[in-house]
Every structure is written in structure tokens, then in C-alpha cells.
Amino acid sequence: MNTMAAERVTDRRQTPEPTVSGARRKALMEQFRKAKPAICMERTLAFTNSHKQTEGQPVILRRAKAFRAVCESITVRIFDHELVVGTLGNGHRLGVLCPEMSWSWLKEEIDTITSRKAEPYQFTDENKKLFVEEIVPYWRGQSLEEFCLERMPEDHKNIGIGTGIMDTEMKWRSGVGEITPDHQDILFVKGYSGIKNEALDQLRQLDNLSRENQEKRDFYRSMIEIAEAMITLGKRYSTLAESLAENCSDPVRKKELLTIARTCSNVPANAPASFIEGLQMVFFVQLGCLLAESSPAFNVGRFDQFMFPLYQADIEAGRLDRAEALEQIECLWIKLSEIFWLLTENGAKYYAGYCGFQNLTLGGRKRNGRDATNEVSYLALEATANVGLHQPSVSVSIHPETPDEFLIEVCRLARRGNGMPAIHNDIIATQMMMYKGLPPDQARDWNGLGCVVPSTRKVSEWTYAGQYNMAACLEWALNRGKSRKTGQQFGLETKDPATFTSFDDLLESFYGQVKKLIKTGYETTIIQQLVHQESVPRPFFSAMVEGCMESGKDLTRGGAKYNAGPGWVVVGCADTANGLAAIKKIVFDQKKTTMAELCSALDNNFEGFEELRQLLVNSPKFGNDDDYVDNLQVELADFSDREFRQYRDVLGLPFHSAIMGLTFNIPTGNSLGALPCGRFAGVPLAEGSSPHPGTDISGPTACIKSLGKMNHENQPGGTLLNLKFLPKAVEGERGLYGLSALIRAYFELGGYHVQFNVVDARKLLDAQLHPEKYGSFVVRVAGYCAIFTECTKEVQNEIIRRTEHCAL
Amino acid sequence: MERAQISREAKRTTAKGIIFEIERWSLSDGPGTRTVVFLKGCPLSCWWCANPESQSDRVQIGVFTGKCIDCDRCAEACDKGLALPAVKGGFSGNGPCRACNRCVSACPSKARRRMGEFVSASEVIKEIKKDSIFYRKSGGGVTFSGGEPFRQPEFLAELLATCKKAGIHTAVETCGLFNWETAADCIDLIDFVMFDLKHMDDRHHRRLTGASNSLVLENAEKMARAGVDMVIRIPIIPSINDSEENIRATAGFVREKLDTALGIEPLPYHRLGLTKYAALGLDYKLSDISSPDDDHIQAICHLITEERVRCFSPGSRYQKESNQSQLTRIK
Numbered sequence A: 001m002n003t004m005a006a007e008r009v010t011d012r013r014q015t016p017e018p019t020v021s022g023a024r025r026k027a028l029m030e031q032f033r034k035a036k037p038a039i040c041m042e043r044t045l046a047f048t049n050s051h052k053q054t055e056g057q058p059v060i061l062r063r064a065k066a067f068r069a070v071c072e073s074i075t076v077r078i079f080d081h082e083l084v085v086g087t088l089g090n091g092h093r094l095g096v097l098c099p100e101m102s103w104s105w106l107k108e109e110i111d112t113i114t115s116r117k118a119e120p121y122q123f124t125d126e127n128k129k130l131f132v133e134e135i136v137p138y139w140r141g142q143s144l145e146e147f148c149l150e151r152m153p154e155d156h157k158n159i160g161i162g163t164g165i166m167d168t169e170m171k172w173r174s175g176v177g178e179i180t181p182d183h184q185d186i187l188f189v190k191g192y193s194g195i196k197n198e199a200l201d202q203l204r205q206l207d208n209l210s211r212e213n214q215e216k217r218d219f220y221r222s223m224i225e226i227a228e229a230m231i232t233l234g235k236r237y238s239t240l241a242e243s244l245a246e247n248c249s250d251p252v253r254k255k256e257l258l259t260i261a262r263t264c265s266n267v268p269a270n271a272p273a274s275f276i277e278g279l280q281m282v283f284f285v286q287l288g289c290l291l292a293e294s295s296p297a298f299n300v301g302r303f304d305q306f307m308f309p310l311y312q313a314d315i316e317a318g319r320l321d322r323a324e325a326l327e328q329i330e331c332l333w334i335k336l337s338e339i340f341w342l343l344t345e346n347g348a349k350y351y352a353g354y355c356g357f358q359n360l361t362l363g364g365r366k367r368n369g370r371d372a373t374n375e376v377s378y379l380a381l382e383a384t385a386n387v388g389l390h391q392p393s394v395s396v397s398i399h400p401e402t403p404d405e406f407l408i409e410v411c412r413l414a415r416r417g418n419g420m421p422a423i424h425n426d427i428i429a430t431q432m433m434m435y436k437g438l439p440p441d442q443a444r445d446w447n448g449l450g451c452v453v454p455s456t457r458k459v460s461e462w463t464y465a466g467q468y469n470m471a472a473c474l475e476w477a478l479n480r481g482k483s484r485k486t487g488q489q490f491g492l493e494t495k496d497p498a499t500f501t502s503f504d505d506l507l508e509s510f511y512g513q514v515k516k517l518i519k520t521g522y523e524t525t526i527i528q529q530l531v532h533q534e535s536v537p538r539p540f541f542s543a544m545v546e547g548c549m550e551s552g553k554d555l556t557r558g559g560a561k562y563n564a565g566p567g568w569v570v571v572g573c574a575d576t577a578n579g580l581a582a583i584k585k586i587v588f589d590q591k592k593t594t595m596a597e598l599c600s601a602l603d604n605n606f607e608g609f610e611e612l613r614q615l616l617v618n619s620p621k622f623g624n625d626d627d628y629v630d631n632l633q634v635e636l637a638d639f640s641d642r643e644f645r646q647y648r649d650v651l652g653l654p655f656h657s658a659i660m661g662l663t664f665n666i667p668t669g670n671s672l673g674a675l676p677c678g679r680f681a682g683v684p685l686a687e688g689s690s691p692h693p694g695t696d697i698s699g700p701t702a703c704i705k706s707l708g709k710m711n712h713e714n715q716p717g718g719t720l721l722n723l724k725f726l727p728k729a730v731e732g733e734r735g736l737y738g739l740s741a742l743i744r745a746y747f748e749l750g751g752y753h754v755q756f757n758v759v760d761a762r763k764l765l766d767a768q769l770h771p772e773k774y775g776s777f778v779v780r781v782a783g784y785c786a787i788f789t790e791c792t793k794e795v796q797n798e799i800i801r802r803t804e805h806c807a808l
Numbered sequence B: 001m002e003r004a005q006i007s008r009e010a011k012r013t014t015a016k017g018i019i020f021e022i023e024r025w026s027l028s029d030g031p032g033t034r035t036v037v038f039l040k041g042c043p044l045s046c047w048w049c050a051n052p053e054s055q056s057d058r059v060q061i062g063v064f065t066g067k068c069i070d071c072d073r074c075a076e077a078c079d080k081g082l083a084l085p086a087v088k089g090g091f092s093g094n095g096p097c098r099a100c101n102r103c104v105s106a107c108p109s110k111a112r113r114r115m116g117e118f119v120s121a122s123e124v125i126k127e128i129k130k131d132s133i134f135y136r137k138s139g140g141g142v143t144f145s146g147g148e149p150f151r152q153p154e155f156l157a158e159l160l161a162t163c164k165k166a167g168i169h170t171a172v173e174t175c176g177l178f179n180w181e182t183a184a185d186c187i188d189l190i191d192f193v194m195f196d197l198k199h200m201d202d203r204h205h206r207r208l209t210g211a212s213n214s215l216v217l218e219n220a221e222k223m224a225r226a227g228v229d230m231v232i233r234i235p236i237i238p239s240i241n242d243s244e245e246n247i248r249a250t251a252g253f254v255r256e257k258l259d260t261a262l263g264i265e266p267l268p269y270h271r272l273g274l275t276k277y278a279a280l281g282l283d284y285k286l287s288d289i290s291s292p293d294d295d296h297i298q299a300i301c302h303l304i305t306e307e308r309v310r311c312f313s314p315g316s317r318y319q320k321e322s323n324q325s326q327l328t329r330i331k
């Protein structure tokens, strides 16, 4: 860390507070807070009505026409103070329903959706009636959900639906999502009129109508529909802005409205010509994504890269200053927080927050390998800190040549404590992309997807085909394939655990269970991919990914230039490694108990076995830089990778593994009985590849060393490390530089992702009551150190008091 | 010179020392990210000590009530009949516990913990090296703290020499009360010193720490002349040693006698050690003093700066003067 870097950091801080920004942001935030999130039926109705008129036509064309009908008919709204505009229909904060994917959940939950605890939505009686009378009857028997369920064998359904053992709901109940528009090479270059012209050209060039060309023709006609749809949406906003301007008495706002009118008459039809047009283009595309297939993980991509040329041009021409650019970015950030992905009641338990995982990536390298950080990267971080909302999901990409001052700003933002930004290792992400099959230069141009997945605008993939509960396999190995909670025979009927004479016996049964579960997962994905191909092709998305226009093929059929196989997420890796290590140590090394006694302790959820449980709890745990257990974690992750890699998807591409997912740990934990790591039945599992909460008691460096032992590049669906800190531990300049050193070291060790949670006093109060959930906060003061939950109540209160008074 | 080296080599195989903790990832015990090795045994017994187990140079058994599941294993294991479940006090009477460790290894929940361990330098070095990558990335290294590390000069010298050889930055935290002659071997192996000055008034120093400050002040001057980067630290204990008079006196001493020191760092008093007092069955003398708030510390910093001595406020990095003006603005 050189001193130059520090100086620049200081300089940056010294730039005067932009006077232009504060007021508008405050007004917009006020509006945002007042608006109640609602379900809008306009998209659903228009989409359905269009389908009624296109029966018998090619599916892809029907979907494109329906999209066009939506863009032509939904309400257009511009709210006060906005510089970036657009809504999903008639309202402010909206989500939309895609009945062609799934309608049944809303029907079931219709009476509770407005009143439920987690993420309730406004849903008017009129809309409810419309839904029940118009929408449901049309789609009954015709949705993705019904097609998928019809095809899935009973076995697969029994184990894979609502069990917490395996879950693919996101692929049988919703569109794929998980895509990044190619702003750099497509949308910011030619706009939707360019796309339309290319499709027209391609149509003209089809010299004979062979079977293959017939399909291409359908495809190109869909492209034209999509382009027309987006162009129309823009024009409608332009017209609205113009008429609002006409009636506006405030000259300042009038001028802004006229700018909006001008902006929307140019984008998304054409390439954006100014910074604000770029922002508006981004938002129109995000709207289009959600209108096309309400799903998670429509990523903005490398925002600083495609926005910088526009920023630079505007600055140089004197059309824009830094403060104005910041204000405009803030406007986009607030808009991105307004639109969301509709959640089922079950989904709301885990993803609540009106979020859509619209990932936006900053920093990183250019395709030629040189550092890509620019002024827009800094502006975007500032906007994120200023706005403080949940969207976009900001990711940063860090490599050895990332400027220290950028990393320090990242740490400054991270220290605010809400887990943003997600900090990624550019080098490992690149390797992951290469493992998925991309050439190095494309791989370097990766961007974040969803929560922590590396992807790129060039690739079409199912980054999250599903998740499986690895700890369940350990449970089965210790219970002859039966669930300890329900007694159901989910796994293989392996040997009686009481007959295990060595640790290898246990491993053999365990790996057998994992193999079987992974195979079930693979088969499930194949079924779902086929249904997607047949019933929900993706014309809107095919227009924004390179290769489809050239090949005349939809994304679901492999039209993109680059395709990658499906990713499956391992849940409970650390719990499994800890469990195996505990058995190895207590049963086979120290012989302090027998397999039979252990199993009855598990059967009884440790009731009457507290002493044994303590032995298990105090055996080696992943996250403490202890090879005894860390090696097992590495082995488990590598096994998952090898096992998945042998399977091929419908396009012939290898499956891959991932260890991420922040909230999957809750339902998976719920489905399990007691585990040999000493965890009680029902308790959530570890988050992603992080240690089990409360078990990493050796501080963040030890935790990072443990994580660093894993082969992250073999988990190209992403890994996840969530480090929790007390505010005092990272206060001041020392804290900033301390965090940045942790990141640099973790990334040199080959780690992929880390995010920081700095806890507040409220969390600590909770930790006092539920130490098992938190445990591992390290209390650090000069010459003194302790683990929060190990302190007496009095000391804990002292720490809470210090936390309350800590200003970062 | 040659002889000194030989004798140090010879000691290498023999030196064992007693430590009570190795903590990884400290940001406040020297520059950068540090591993702190706490050597056991201290000549002072300060009222506010946060690590009561640091004072005795023997192995002690700590019992943590909160973790005890009352299983009686400890009592069964102790052939002296001394051990009791932690929830029942941990020990019966004041019998001569030999710290044989039987009850500790019998305890399934880690409610009994051994405080203190005789270890060889190479065992300690192994732990220190685990975080080498973090030292490199942060400009950090190892810090030997205590207790009073200079009370185990041979052991410390071997630790320091091995670290230097491995390119690891070395720091020492000292209470200042040690024999300069026996510590001399260590001094030129130290890159950074944090030197405590607890009270300038000897009467108070004797009362609060149990020893005179004259040797402390003498050693501080010697250290300043030895050319080691040094920060003076004052634990700020409200109403005990934070009077304007004492702060100005300390700053004055630093300005006049320790002109090579980088500056003064006030360390806000805290009560986080209470758990450990309870674990050792010790009384805590300062039961009704609370830790100073940020304003209080700022006021102390102000006094120090007024005395024309640099002040490192909590959370600031130790930088040489030239850069400090810019860096202190970041919080």
C-alpha cells in the first residue's frame, strides 16, 4: 500500500459535497418509501390476450408478439423528480406475473399475499378477480410448471420438491433469468432499430425455406417483434414526457421533462448518445427483461465499462459535470430498486427484500488484461453509498493491478455493513469462465450475475439449475438412506453405520449417497431444459446476446456464440466436512464413542447426550486454518465438481458445481435431523462456502486461510464467503487498510468472493440470545482479543455499548 | 559480535518460554495486520489489566461458567480432589492445583481452559508463519506482547531472530519494567516498539501498578536512543490517570527525552477482561469505572497535540510524520 494511493484517497474525500445531488435524491427516496410494492396485472393480461389471438403459431413468435402487445399497452408513468423513467405498469414499485411460467402459486396464495409477513404485495380485488377469471382458465394445463411436473418421474418429485434436499423450483416455476445484456457490442452500438434491421436483412438472405430455414424465419420474425416492442415503449415515454412538459409550470422541471422526451425518442431505438441516454437505455432493458420473463438475475453487467465512453464524451464537451453524473446514476439506482421479481410465500422466506438480484459489476480488467477501473467505477460506488437501497447488487472485481485507492473506496463502502459490494477475485473469476469453456479474452470480460456467480454477456447458461443438500447425504450414510426427520427412504440403503469399522467405510457410504443425489439432479435438469426449449423460448433475450442473430437460433436451442452447462449448488458443505471430521476424531481416532452411540445421539437430537455433543462441537471445524477438517472440505468440493462434470446437458455441455447461495442454508437445515458436527436438528446450515456460523473462532485470517485451501476455480458457479465484523474491529484508517489486506491476501490464496457484514448493536443483542447463530465475532482491541459469545453477559453488554457508539 | 551469535545459536535448542495466547489478525498492535504472541508473566499488576492471566508466570487453569454443562467429569478426573464443575466455582478451597491438565482434557465443553503453555520458539514460529501472507499484504508482522516480553529475554531473542531471518517485521509491546542488560540482545532485532507510560507521578505509579516508574522512564530513554521506531502508549483510565496534568507531563517527557518517538497513542480503557477475572476467580478493582467515550479521547489527543507531540488517535495508522497530515483526515 503506497502512500500515493493514500493521498489520492484523501483528495477524493476532499472534493466538496456535490450540491446538485442531495435534494433530488431525498425527494426520490421519499417517493420510494411511500410507494407500496404491488402486483400489476397489465402485463399478465396483455400477454394472455395476445396468446388467445396467436393459437397455432410458432411458440417463439407467439411469445414475441405477446411481448410486443405488452409494450404497446401497459401504462406509462413518469414520477416527479425523475431523470430516469419507466415502470412495469400502473404503479410505482411493481412486480409482474408470468402465468405462462406459473400461475398456481398465486392462486393458492391469493388470500394471504397482501397480508403475509415477508414481502407482502398490494393486489387489488379487481386484479384478483381478473386473475381468477381471465388468467387462470387460459393457462390451466399450459404453464411451464405443469409441463415440467408432468414430465418429472415420481422419485424425482418426491425428493426434489419442497423437501429441502434438492430444489429446482426456480427452473420449473419461472423463466431462466440469469443473463446479462450485451450493451457493449449490441445495445449501445445499434439499439433496437439496428437489431430490427439485422433481422430484416437476415430474412432477406434466407434463400430457400428448408426446415432449418423455416425455423430461422420464425426466429427473425420474433426478433422484429421484440425490436418493435422496445422501440414503441421508448416512443410512448417520449410522448408522455412531452405532454407532461407542455403542462408543466415549473421551468426547471419542464426542461428536465423535455430532456426525458428527447432521451426516450432516441433510446432504446438507437445507440445512446449521452450519459443520461445510456442510463435510460439500461433501465429500459431491465424493464424489458422483467416484462419478458419475471425472473431473478437480470444483470446490468459492466456498468463502468460501457458508461465510461459516454461519460468522458459528455464531460469533454462540457455537457455534464461529475456531480450531475453522480445524481443521474443515483436516479437509475433508485429505479432499479423499484422493480422486483415476484416471490411465492416460500421464496419470500429466503429472498425477501423486493429484490431482483440485478448484479452490476465495477472494476476488473479489460479484455486485453489491463486494469479497467475508471471514474465511473468510483461514481457508482459513491452512488451506492448515497442511495443505500438494495439494488443494484453491486459487485467489484479486484485483480493485482486494481488501484489501491479503488480498493480502499470499496472497503469504505463494504464497512457500512450491509454486505455490499460483493468483492470478487478477477483472476479466479476468469479461470472459472475458462473452465466453463470461454476463451481467455472473453473470460476476462466476465461480470457478476445474481448474487456471486461469474458470467458474461457473451454466454447463455443456467448458472443455477438447482441446489442439493450435501449434509443430507451424510445423514443418509448414518441412517441407511432414511431421512432422520421424516423417516422417508430418500437415499440408497447403505450399510448399517454401526458396522463401520473405519472412517473409509463411512466415506464409501457417504459418497455413494452423493453420487445418487447428483444423478437425480442432473436428470431433473435435463427434463426442465427440454420443457424450456419447447414451451418458453426466449426471443427478448436472444436479441441481446451475440450469436443468436447470426445463427438464427433462440438461446434455449444454443443460439448464443458461447454456451455453458448448468450449475448446481452444493449446500451444507462445511457442515458435512465438520461432521465427517468429528466422527473421524471422536469415533475412529480417539475412540471416545462408538458409531452406534453416535447414531442414537443423532436419533435423539442429542437429548441425553450433551457430553458427546460437546466432544463433537469441540472437534475441528472448518474455518480455523486446521488441515484436519479443511482437507475434507476441499475433498468434498472437488468431489462435487468431478461428479457433475461427467454429465452433459441438452446442448452437450458439461454440468458444473458451485458453493454459494446466501439463504439456501435455511430450508436445507430445516429438513435435517441432528448432525455429527454437534448441530441440532433443524438449525440452518453454513452459508455458501463459509464456515458454519459461530464455528470459525480463530479470526478472519484463519478463516480466509481455510477458504483459500479450496479450489475455487473448480466451482465455476461461484463460492461465497461472508465475514462478519464488529464495527470497532474495522474502525478508522486501520480498519480500511486491514480489510483491504484481507481481500488482497484471500485473492492471492485463490479465493473467489468475499463480502463483509459489519454488525450493529441490534444484531449483537440477538447474538446474546442465540449465540449459535453468530458466535464468531472477534472482539479486537489493542493487546486484547476475545470471541463475543464466549464473554460473560456483562462484557457482552460492554461490547454492545461500544458498538452503539462506533461511528465508521 | 561473533560470540554473541554463537551463544544465540546455542540457545536455540534450549529456550522454552511460557505464553498464554497467540492471536491472529490484530490491527491495533503495531503497523498493518499482526499476529500477537502474548508472553506470560509481568512485573506490574495494574488495576485495569485486561489480561489478568498475563501476570503470573505459571500455568493457570481458567474456568468459564457459561460453557459448563455440570457433567462432573473434571471432579472425577482430578486426583487431588480439587476440581469442581465450573458452575460450582471450578475449585474446592485453595488447594495446590498443579495445573496437571487432567480436568481440562476431561472437560467436554472447554469450560476449563489451560491458561499458559511452555512452548519452544519453533512452535511459536510455526503459528506466526501461518499469517505471513497477511503481513506481506498489509506491511504487518508479529508483535510480542504480554505480560512483559522482556522478562523472558532468551526466549524472546530467539523468537525475534527467527522472525527477522524469515523477513517478518517484529514489534514488541512493553510495560517498560525490565533489565536493559539482559534485554540488550533483543533490542537490535526489533523493528517497532510500543512502550507504555502509565503514570508520570511515581507515587501514583506505585499505587496503581505496584512498582516505581523510575526504571520504566530510564528504559524509555534508552529505547529512544537505540533508534527503534517507537510509539508511546498511555492507557486512558478515567479519573485514574487521565488528568490534564498527567497527560501534559507524559507528552512533555516524550517531547524532551524521547524525541525519536513517533508519537503518543492513547489507549481507551475497556472492561473486556472481566470474563477472565471471573474465570480465574480474581477480584476486579475498578468495578465502577466505565470506558472513555470518543470525545474524551479526542480531548486527550488535543492536549497531546498542544504539547507539540504527535498523537495517534484510535484507528489511525502509524505513519511517519511526512504523510500524517493527509492521513489523519480519513476516518
Ligand code: SF4
Pocket: B061, B077, B078, B079, B080, B081, B082, B083, B096, B097, B098, B099, B100, B101, B102, B103, B104
Ligand atoms: S489441573 Fe490437575 S490438579 Fe488442577 S484441578 Fe485440574 S486435575 Fe486437579
Ligand code: SF4
Pocket: B067, B068, B069, B070, B071, B072, B073, B074, B075, B084, B085, B086, B087, B106, B107, B108, B109, B110, B111, B112
Ligand atoms: S468437566 Fe467441564 S463441563 Fe463438566 S462439570 Fe467440569 S467444568 Fe463443567
